[in-house]
Amino acid sequence: MSGNTWTAPTATGPLDAEVRVPGSKSITNRAFVLAALSTGPTLVRRPLDSRDARLMQGALAALGGRVEPQGDDVLVSPLAPEGTEPASVVLGNAGTVARFTPALAGLGSRPVLFDGDEAIRRRPIAPLLRALSELGVDIDDDGRGAPPFTVRGRGGIAGGKVELDSSASSQFLSALLLAGPSFESGVTVRLVGDAPPSEPHIAMTLDLLRRFGAAPERSGVEFHVPPAELNCPEYAVEPDLSTAAPFVAAAALAGGTVRIEGWPERTTQPGDWLRSLVVELGQRADLDANGLTVTGTGEIRGARLDLHEVGELTPVVAALLCFADGPSVISGVAHLRGHETDRLAALATELSALGAGVTETDDGLVITPAPMHGGVFRTYEDHRLVMAAAVLGLRVPGVEVENPATVGKTFPGFTAAWQEMLS
Numbered sequence: 472m473s474g475n476t477w478t479a480p481t482a483t484g485p486l487d488a489e490v491r492v493p494g495s496k497s498i499t500n501r502a503f504v505l506a507a508l509s510t511g512p513t514l515v516r517r518p519l520d521s522r523d524a525r526l527m528q529g530a531l532a533a534l535g536g537r538v539e540p541q542g543d544d545v546l547v548s549p550l551a552p553e554g555t556e557p558a559s560v561v562l563g564n565a566g567t568v569a570r571f572t573p574a575l576a577g578l579g580s581r582p583v584l585f586d587g588d589e590a591i592r593r594r595p596i597a598p599l600l601r602a603l604s605e606l607g608v609d610i611d612d613d614g615r616g617a618p619p620f621t622v623r624g625r626g627g628i629a630g631g632k633v634e635l636d637s638s639a640s641s642q643f644l645s646a647l648l649l650a651g652p653s654f655e656s657g658v659t660v661r662l663v664g665d666a667p668p669s670e671p672h673i674a675m676t677l678d679l680l681r682r683f684g685a686a687p688e689r690s691g692v693e694f695h696v697p698p699a700e701l702n703c704p705e706y707a708v709e710p711d712l713s714t715a716a717p718f719v720a721a722a723a724l725a726g727g728t729v730r731i732e733g734w735p736e737r738t739t740q741p742g743d744w745l746r747s748l749v750v751e752l753g754q755r756a757d758l759d760a761n762g763l764t765v766t767g768t769g770e771i772r773g774a775r776l777d778l779h780e781v782g783e784l785t786p787v788v789a790a791l792l793c794f795a796d797g798p799s800v801i802s803g804v805a806h807l808r809g810h811e812t813d814r815l816a817a818l819a820t821e822l823s824a825l826g827a828g829v830t831e832t833d834d835g836l837v838i839t840p841a842p843m844h845g846g847v848f849r850t851y852e853d854h855r856l857v858m859a860a861a862v863l864g865l866r867v868p869g870v871e872v873e874n875p876a877t878v879g880k881t882f883p884g885f886t887a888a889w890q891e892m893l894s
């Protein structure tokens with residue numbers, strides 16, 4: 472590490488490593504929200520501890536919940552009546568906090584100001600705020616449909632039927648479904664517009680709701696969540712399979728084996744798709760009760776991939792495909808322009824700057840492998856761009872990753888774990 476850059480290490484031979492990745496961001500922040508809406512405390516076991524997870528804990532504390540770390544676990548107590556004094560929720564650049572917590576403020580009885588990093592002010596949220604207003608939440612956003620906005624809690628949310636365009640982010644739909652059991656009439660959401668991205672994250676929302684005692688139903692584009700008392704005394708968080716992506720890519724690129732501990736045999740996480748991806752790209756993936764073993768050849772096949780359902784994997788997949796034996800096309804991910812940064816623009820710019828032939832399309836990237844060279848890789852305060860740059864560094868000496876600490880959004884120990892994998 473020098474100054475504010477990190478020189479991504481190269482792989483000097485085939486790997487033989489065992490890796491433990493931290494808890495899933497998406498599962499952790501759903502479990503925290505549902506625990507706060509429950510009738511009794513929940514021990515969330517081995518949750519993620521990272522910027523986004525701490526922002527969620529801070530939001531729940533600001534909204535009247537109690538969050539107590541207990542070793543590797545966190546005990547979350549339900550939101551309690553908290554008076555009428557104004558409060559504020561810090562969003563950072565966490566999509567899950569920005570989308571999942573405004574409804575919780577609507578259940579309380581005070582004005583709550585929501586604001587965060589510059590980047591979160593630009594990320595889409597207007598369709599969700601509109602739907603919440605229609606369901607009975609009083610939101611003052613000066614008509615901008617973006618943070619900063621204030622939710623004026625009225626001690627409850629009527630709920631009922633609403634139409635929602637969730638094509639810019641699946642998190643709008645997840646937000647309504649997670650809070651639905653706590654609405655007086657529950658919630659019925661009819662999706663309109665283009666299909667939401669990130670289907671696995673929607674399945675994850677339904678799965679966690681059921682684990683907490685709710686009874687969500689889905690029929691095509693219509694979702695119904697009846698009112699319910701939630702309760703789940705203990706919930707164990709799975710390792711984050713999207714965080715595992717660069718380690719899986721490392722086995723493919725460097726050759727040898729990387730074992731990811733605790734990879735679940737069944738999961739709703741989008742990262743599980745990596746198992747079939749590596750096979751499509753010419754590698755091996757073996758899943759057993761202890762985890763996933765990826766055995767790589769160092770030779771990557773080019774591919775045409777629609778990543779609509781697994782968009783958050785795009786940065787690492789794009790970096791990997793820069794070393795394929797032919798061109799690749801990634802499609803279905805126009806919504807990545809509204810992620811931590813415009814990821815399509817960032818990837819095209821940064822990968823091209825180091826020599827790869829990468830161009831943007833309307834909804835993806837065209838990647839034409841070419842000899843790459845070292846240089847600064849800018850990361851735009853996007854954790855997954857740090858991970859993508861680390862993958863490049865395996866084969867390209869001198870990749871200087873700018874602001875590596877931004878990876879702390881989901882994995883504060885990433886650079887140390889990466890060095891360890893290579894040692």
Ligand SMILES: O=C(O)C1=C[C@@H](OP(=O)(O)O)[C@@H](O)[C@H](O)C1
Binds near residue numbers: 498567639641782806
């Ligand atoms: O619900 C979630 O936990 C997430 C849903 C997805 O969001 P989008 O549907 O906005 O891509 C994903 O990209 C994000 O990292 C986490």
Ligand SMILES: C=C(OP(=O)(O)O)C(=O)O
Binds near residue numbers: 565566567783811855
């Ligand atoms: C899109 C992502 O994050 P967020 O939860 O902030 O939407 C991501 O982690 O890739």
